[in-house]
Amino acid sequence: MEPIVKMTGIVKQFPNVLALKGVDFSVEKGEVHSLVGENGAGKSTLMNILYGVLQPDLGEIYVRGQKQVIHSVRDAMHLGIGMVHQEFMLAPSMTVVENIILGFEPNRRSVVDYDAAAEKIRALSEEYGLAIRPESRIIDNSVGEAQRVEIIKALYRGAEVLILDEPTAVLTPQETEDLFKVIRSLKEHGKTVIFISHKLQEVLAISDRITVMRDGRVQGTLLASEATKEKIATLMVGREVFLNIKAPEGKRGGVVLDVQGVSARGRRRLSDLKNVSFQVHAGEILGIAGVDGNGQSELVEVLTGLRRVDQGDIFVSGTKITNLPPGEIRERGVSHIPEDRNRSGLCAELTVAENLVATKLKRPPLSKNGVIRGQAVRELASRLVEEYDIRPGDYRIPTRNLSGGNRQKVVVAREVSEDAQLLIAAHPTRGVDIGSIEFIRSILIAQREEGKAILLVSADLEEVLSLSDRIAVMYEGRIVGILPASEANEQVLGLMMAGGEYAKAQGEEEKVVEA
Amino acid sequence: MKLNLLDRLDKLQAPLNVLVAVLIGFIIGTGLMLVEGHNIGEAYTALFNGAFSGRFNFGGTLERFVPLLLSGLAFAISSKASVFNVGVEGQLYFGAMAAAYFGYTIVGLPSFLHITLVLLLAGLAGALWALIPGFLRAAYRVNEVCTTIMLNYVAIYFTSYIVNHLFKNPHIGVPQTPNIQESARLARILMPSRANIGVYIALGIVLFFIWLMDYTTLGYKIKTVGLNPQFATYAGFQARSIMVGAMVLSGFIGGITGAIQVLGIHGYFLDNFSKSLGFDGIMVALLARNNLKVLPFVAFFLAALKSGAVGMERFTGIPRELIGIMEAVIILFAAAEAIIVIRRRLSYQKGGAEVV
Structure with a gap:
């Protein structure tokens, strides 16, 4: 059978990084297809291209066998492609119904027909087992509920292919289980789901097939039934990894x-x-x-x-x-690795060295009587860059040029070295x-x-x-x-x-x- | 490597844009001269000569250079901490009044000591005046742009009251203070112009602040608070006190700016003498993008324009306001471009927050 979505040779260049280096990706109708990879592997970029948010520099997209150029999100919707982003795109002070129909309001003599909308939404909600409260305001909804609203919004707009971008990141295990029920029901109704995640256990639990990306390339597509966590992780990283380091019971002190x-x-x-x-x-x-x-x-x-x-x-x-x-x-x-490294943990305009020494600067040996000792700063910075494997290894560049992982290493290096x-x-x-x-x-x-x-x-x-x-x-x-x-x-x-x-x-x- | 290249372009972009703004300013200025039927060659020759030829003209440029440089520095320093001191003008008035007072009342000190002391006291006067908006901002979140603008009027009229009623030279009809002591006078250079050793003092102060920003913990804190106050607080800096500190430093420089005018140019405080010297500093800082190392060049360029405009008017009859229009165009384009840069930064932070 013809794949419902087929992307071939997709290349995307961003100002300072080649995000996709010729990606082939295809999804069968009615399957749950997971897209996994580390941050920066290109999953989101690829999906944003499919959803019309970004345009590819090279490559072709076929939907139901027809070659398509997807200029905008509206084009994607016309093709029956919907996406639920990691950050919800909902207006908090409006009701669930209002949010769902926003931009697609049913009219009757140029008056919004709320009853017809509510009717349609209720029908969708029952059909797929998506429990929502149509009249409640988003602000009063839990994260799980808001997510269901997003899914209904996509369905309401006629989505046949639903892209879910890291949907479980914000859910409890039980809520995740509920979401999986919804995904299974979507599948039963013939919908296609593309599930983006980096939680391997969930991916294995919900998918029919799994495509692993690394560094802007597809590393392989596996049948979920034949895949294991280790296999996927190895494809993702390019080597074996050990995440579940469980150290022996420590000696507990005061x-x-x-x-x-x-x-x-x-x-x-x-x-x-x-x-x-x-x-x-x-x-x-x-x-x-x-x-x-x-x-x-x-x-x-x-x-x-x-x-x-x-x-x-x-x-x-x-x-x-x-x-x-x-x-x-x-x-x-007390030292502190903050939850938001970009806003609290770092000053992106300052250099790596300046970020590394921020909390130690006022003490010797880094300064004396308020005057910074450049030599000492450079020594400490180069030591920390090496010890914590911060890449690229040049501490004179602004921190904003670092990847997320390396930025976090800057924060960790600074805080842990506080001793x-x-x-x-x-x-x-x-x-x-x-x-x-x-x-x-x-x-x-x-x-x-x-x-x-x-x-x-x-x-x-x-x-x-x-x-x-x-x-x-x-x-x-x-x-x-x-x-x-x-x-x-x-x-x-x-x-x-x-x-x-x-x-x-x-x-x-x-x-x-x-x- | 690509990143480094982009960074380098980023660094080049700023001066390039200023150059483009200047170019556009000159094109429009030239256009206006043509419309008015002036001889372009003559006009620019006169402009150049008015700024550079001979001791008198070059001295005139230097004389204007000093307050532009210092008030620009004052504005730039506070901007580094994201505090906008539009009150340099007022701080300058207080500094000038303090300089006139202590330059007159303190007697019998050797010149070097007297000048140093007067400059410090004048700086202090400016600093105290800047403390008010600084404190209001830190303690009650009162917008410092509003308070500093309003306090300018208070400063101008308050010093006007002093010079008219409390501390007036009784022998002269105009409202001015008695002449300062000879020991407080800044030695003239390039006679017969009014340029004086204030040039060296100003350059020294700029060097000091370049050092302060790059090599001291205080400079680091000011920079950090300005770039990311949330990070500064997280790292344990007292963001609010640092903002007040930057304001006070800025006021200190503003005070010294006024003092140098009194000690080097006039020899007394003259009612309403500044005519927006403090505001011109905003323009200088804006063109230099608060980059302390660029400030002297921008200040010198603008000083030369202003000084040349006088010469041009004298020799060709082209009104000096035309140069004022050129300045305005330059500032306008430079400022518009600055806005573009800032917005690009913001969208960069919001969007592709992390380069992978």
Whole structure:
């Protein structure tokens, strides 16, 4: 049978990088086809070309056997191609219905026919098992709901081929399972799904076929039934990788971080911190799991002085640091890998060297009486660039010329070399290539071995599970439970991330086992 | 390697664009002269001679160069921290008044000490005046552009009150302060022009601030706060205090700018003497893109234009306002281009945030 979408010899040049180097990619009608690869492999670029956002420099696109030139998103929609982006394109203060029909409003005598729209949307929602609340405003919807709205929006516009760009990145395991049900139902109805991800387990669970990209090229297309995690990872990276480094139980020392009943105003009401208490010991990694936006960012901010604590106290090695300015908290032995490296963690216009020394500049040997000692700065920068394998190895170039992974290595290098007793790592490997993930994780383990206390916040359960000694789960600004990593698995954590108590979560899991 | 090439182009782009703006300015200026029926060759010869030929004319250029350079530096320094000090004019008035006062009242110091002391006190006066908008911005988020503009009027009229009623030279009809002591005077160079050793002082100050920005932790902090305040805070710098600090430094330079006019040119404070010397600095900083190393060249170029315009008017009858139009065109094009660069940066940060 003719593939529903066929792309041949696609080449795309960006100002300073050749993003696609002649890609052939084809999708059969009615299959779930995963596109995997590290960040920067070209997955999103390829899909943006198919969706009409970008134009290829070379190559051809065939849809249902017909050669097509897709100039715009509108063209793509006419061809029945829809895409759900990683960042939702929804107007927060408008209702679900309004968002779905935006730009495609059904008219009756030039008045928007909301009833007809709502009717059609309801029908779509029932047909594919997409539970939504049509009259609610997006702002009141959860991330999972908003995602379903996006999917319906694409279907409403007549999508036959649905591109999902990293759809599970923002979901709990249970929500992911719901999404998979929807994808299966889409498939049953003859729709075609292109699923972009870098979570290999999910890819294996949902796909019929898997195409692996690396460095702007397709490395191969596998049948999911014949693929394994190792096979895919090897294709992705070009060598064997070891992500699940589980270091032997560390020697746990005294309490380094002691958080006592901390409450603070959050960005949203759901993420207000409510009476949060926990401790992190020396030589221990405490992982904080949770769906994004449940107070993890706020927790990191109060610990580092970037957000005011309303109630409660924070101690580092016995010293109270509650509501001290960030600089003073750093001086008391806290270093911090922030969740948003581009906005907080780096200054893109400054050079790599300037970024590497930012937190150390005011102390000898890098400066004396306020005068910077260039020689010392260059020595430290070149040492860190080498030690942390930051590429390209020139510390005089602006940081904005570095890839995501290397930018993150700059941040990690700076913070880890602070040699602080407490390292707070917020999403240290988010949006980073596999090679760098492996490297950064091994550094965190090494820090633990050196007796540092590490607070690891991550939305990536695999990461939390493989690195942590203990895991705390946050839900709506509360810690719903802390459990030893040995007792945790995705199922238990997933239930807790959705608000379940630890004990209850355990109970339900047993029920699952019994059933 | 490709990246390096792009970077190099990026660096070249700025001066190239300024050159293009200047070129367009000259083309339009020439066009206007032609429309008015002037002889182009004569006009430009007179313009050039008016700026450079002979001690008097070249001195006139240097005399204008000093306040342009310093007020440009003042504006550029605060802009580095993303604070826009449009109040250099007011700080300059306070500095000038302080210079006139201490230049007159302090007696018996050796010249070098007297000058140094007066310059520092004048700087302090400007700095204190700049502290007000700086503090308001840091503590209450009051837009510093508004406050500095308004405080300019306060400064101009307040010093006017002082020179008219409290500290006036009783022997002269015009509102001016008594002459400063000889020991406070800046030695003249290139007589009979009014150029003076203020040129060296100004260049010294610029060198000092180039050093400050590149080689001190304070300079690093100012730069960082200006580029990315969120990062600065995260790294443990007190972003707000640094913004106030940049404002105060800027005011300090503004004060010294006024002082050099008093000590080197007039010898007294004259009511309403500046006629927007402080505002011209914004233009200089804008053309130089706040690049301290480029400032002297831009200031010199504009000074030469202004000084040449006078000569041109004298010898050819072409009104000097025509050169003013040229300046305006240059600034307009340079500024428009600056906006394009900034927008490109923004879209770069938003879109392809990470090069892979």
